[in-house]
Amino acid sequence: MMEDFDEIYEEEEEEEDEERAAEEQLLKYAPDPVVVRGSGHVTVFGLSNKFESEFPSALTGKVAPEEFKASINRVNGCLKKTLPVNVRWLLCGCLCCCCTLGFSLWPVICLSKRTQRSMEKLLDWENSRLYHKLCLHWRLSKRKCETNNMMEYVILIEFLPKIPIFRPD
Template sequence: FGLSNKFEAEFPSSLTGKVAPEEFKASISRVNSCLKKNLPVNVRWLLCGCLCCCCTLGCSMWPVICLSKRTRRSIEKLLEWENNRLYHKLCLHWRLSKRKCETNNMMEYVILIEFLPKTPIFRPD
């Protein structure tokens, strides 16, 4: 369903001077622990859904779809918490985005880090 089982914790060079590498790794590890917690349940339901798919006319795949959506929402909530806690103060915004894979026509979810414009601060008269 496009969610990977782990995101890379390698510090991108474009964030040098904006975020501490330790903060970046801590944020990625929180996301990865959320994925690690939900992945075994999703895999079990996927196997069960595939085995019963012919008998149930595809209805056995609904639990997998719902669990995948729940995992995606929990990651989005976690990223929103991270943004409010730290990254919006640093003029950064993290979000989960769907994009096409480079190697094939399948879709995958990636974490995008966007740079927000700085808000102008006006001096009082």
């Protein structure tokens, strides 16, 4: 009786391996993601206060320029609300750093993580509202700067592979 159970389990593992191989095959042919870099003049812990609103040519035919600009404006609006508070706390933390042995920087770190989470939630909402239907996925990603060794946050717009609906089960 236990031998039969093991056989069923092994068949399920083989099916999962086949599904993973098919997904990897689809991802191999997906184009490179579009990178939207920060273009603001203030950066706190790698997160710029503004992202470029210029429509990337790689998204032509995938999404309307108006929708792209509206999404970037919502992201920039979120940053406009949260980043000035982070900058003020950073300045206060730096002024008091020697007296508090660095503990005065904790509020800035917590606020920065909170800003990142709110950005990720906003991008998830944008994905579920529109971009997943267009086979696109927006996400916040940490990348190395092109000009120096610092890290920065960018918005990656990835192309999701279309699932072949004519493939047999």
